[in-house]
Amino acid sequence: MDCDLCGGCLKGLNKEQMGRLSKSAVRVSFKPGEIILKQGALASHIIHLVRGYARFYLETGDGKNLIVKILKPHEFAGITSLYANKQYSFSLASLGETQVCLFEKSVFLSLIQENNVFSNVINQWYCESHQQVLGKLKIFGSRQLHGRVADSLLYLADEVFHSDRFNLMLSRKEFAELAGTSKEGLIRILSEMRNDKIINLNDREVEIIKRDLLERIRQIG
Amino acid sequence: MDCDLCGGCLKGLNKEQMGRLSKSAVRVSFKPGEIILKQGALASHIIHLVRGYARFYLETGDGKNLIVKILKPHEFAGITSLYANKQYSFSLASLGETQVCLFEKSVFLSLIQENNVFSNVINQWYCESHQQVLGKLKIFGSRQLHGRVADSLLYLADEVFHSDRFNLMLSRKEFAELAGTSKEGLIRILSEMRNDKIINLNDREVEIIKRDLLERIRQIG
DNA sequence: CGCGAGCTTGACGTTGTTCAACTAGAGTGG
DNA sequence: CCACTCTAGTTGAACAACGTCAAGCTCGCG
Numbered sequence: 196m197d198c199d200l201c202g203g204c205l206k207g208l209n210k211e212q213m214g215r216l217s218k219s220a221v222r223v224s225f226k227p228g229e230i231i232l233k234q235g236a237l238a239s240h241i242i243h244l245v246r247g248y249a250r251f252y253l254e255t256g257d258g259k260n261l262i263v264k265i266l267k268p269h270e271f272a273g274i275t276s277l278y279a280n281k282q283y284s285f286s287l288a289s290l291g292e293t294q295v296c297l298f299e300k301s302v303f304l305s306l307i308q309e310n311n312v313f314s315n316v317i318n319q320w321y322c323e324s325h326q327q328v329l330g331k332l333k334i335f336g337s338r339q340l341h342g343r344v345a346d347s348l349l350y351l352a353d354e355v356f357h358s359d360r361f362n363l364m365l366s367r368k369e370f371a372e373l374a375g376t377s378k379e380g381l382i383r384i385l386s387e388m389r390n391d392k393i394i395n396l397n398d399r400e401v402e403i404i405k406r407d408l409l410e411r412i413r414q415i416g
Numbered sequence: 417m418d419c420d421l422c423g424g425c426l427k428g429l430n431k432e433q434m435g436r437l438s439k440s441a442v443r444v445s446f447k448p449g450e451i452i453l454k455q456g457a458l459a460s461h462i463i464h465l466v467r468g469y470a471r472f473y474l475e476t477g478d479g480k481n482l483i484v485k486i487l488k489p490h491e492f493a494g495i496t497s498l499y500a501n502k503q504y505s506f507s508l509a510s511l512g513e514t515q516v517c518l519f520e521k522s523v524f525l526s527l528i529q530e531n532n533v534f535s536n537v538i539n540q541w542y543c544e545s546h547q548q549v550l551g552k553l554k555i556f557g558s559r560q561l562h563g564r565v566a567d568s569l570l571y572l573a574d575e576v577f578h579s580d581r582f583n584l585m586l587s588r589k590e591f592a593e594l595a596g597t598s599k600e601g602l603i604r605i606l607s608e609m610r611n612d613k614i615i616n617l618n619d620r621e622v623e624i625i626k627r628d629l630l631e632r633i634r635q636i637g
Numbered sequence: 638c639g640c641g642a643g644c645t646t647g648a649c650g651t652t653g654t655t656c657a658a659c660t661a662g663a664g665t666g667g
Numbered sequence: 668c669c670a671c672t673c674t675a676g677t678t679g680a681a682c683a684a685c686g687t688c689a690a691g692c693t694c695g696c697g
Binding site for chain 1: 474476477478480482484495496498499500501505506528529530531532535536538539540542543544545546547549550552553554556557558559596635636637
């Protein structure tokens with residue numbers, strides 16, 4: 196199987212290595228809401244999101260979830276389980292229709308070990324991912340609801356959809372899990388923001404109207 | 417300058433590379449409470465903690481801090497600023513007397529790029545560090561005070577001091593910043609735990625008595 | 638038409654922060 | 668040697684923030 200859709204995401208590999216990886220790869224499609232990787236399962240694969248979006252979340256143990264980030268096309272997941280972890284420490288579920296490429300972890304790992312350019316690509320990935328999580332931790336540890344919701348809205352606009360107008364692919368409950376609160380708490384803040392004309396909100400269509408204000412709310416909390 | 421105290425932390429480097437790194441290295445001592453790296457400053461160095469402990473924290477912008485982890489001897493900081501970030505995204509302050517080794521970021525980076533074994537060591541470091549932050553995010557996003565304090569206590573016992581009896585090197589305020597709450601809130605929980613004989617607490621001397629119970633509190637919140 | 642799922646709002650109780658007062662110990666200067 | 672002051676720690680009370688519970692609403696579907 197070839198993996199042309201993976202595009203430049205695997206740069207640094209030579210033809211032989213690319214072939215070895217492709218041979219171990221499987222392409223799979225998922226319907227909306229299906230679980231792609233399950234927390235606790237044996238970490239056997241690295242996944243590459245080819246098409247669609249997916250929510251990367253932690254099962255907190257008390258029946259709730261915490262969405263850490265939204266994966267968009269050409270992003271990876273499972274790299275955090277490359278070393279040490281025998282099991283996935285997170286879950287991944289599709290939003291809408293998605294298509295993913297599954298690479299065997301062992302092959303992926305040996306490529307990192309033998310190809311320095313590739314190893315550096317992964318390094319860089321870690322660096323960015325680490326930063327993002329640290330940022331989220333900061334928000335969670337220091338801001339209250341208004342700030343966390345504002346942050347989540349801006350995260351979606353800036354990092355995921357690259358537009359101030361987008362279709363929130365999440366249910367209210369899922370959006371709450373992204374902002375780290377309850378469904379009702381989130382809804383109240385959103386309603387408030389709509390009343391204050393900071394955002395437009397029709398069902399799952401979101402438009403950021405007063406971005407400067409939203410950014411201020413994120414900062415002061 | 418040689419860097420024998422860095423021990424096996426820089427494994428994978430050959431003699432020439434080790435020499436190049438050593439030549440760029442500076443050894444510095446810090447008194448209790450002094451700032452080693454300052455959030456926002458130009459990220460010019462990677463630091464290696466040779467002796468003592470340090471708190472790795474984020475300045476949240478509203479005058480509060482959030483302690484992400486406690487660095488112990490032979491750990492690194494600043495690796496998260498290797499790529500992209502021109503400025504440190506965190507601060508590092510000494511707890512007690514510490515001694516650190518400063519490496520020039522540019523030299524460090526070129527070693528990663530040319531030495532695959534070293535690159536993999538860093539990769540692994542990222543992987544572990546990433547996991548730790550994700551774990552903390554999970555706690556912050558899903559547990560309330562009791563759980564967060566229990567988690568912080570167990571973190572110190574298991575990951576930092578490797579003993580159920582240790583000298584908390586943090587003030588109450590700093591410990592609160594580790595647990596993500598206010599000084600008063602933390603004190604109340606600690607008093608409760610002392611009254612319930614879950615921990616012993618004399619000034620900054622901590623002893624975990626009922627570990628099983630503490631672990632349960634961490635899990636159920 | 639009835640049913641269920643997702644969304645919304647109000648009421649209420651819990652949790653946690655803030656403010657203020659108090660204590661103990663350490664350091665300072667008369 | 669004793670006020671005085673400063674800091675860290677502790678506790679109580681008032682208040683705000685947030686989660687939970689319950690009810691109603693809309694919409695799509697059988």
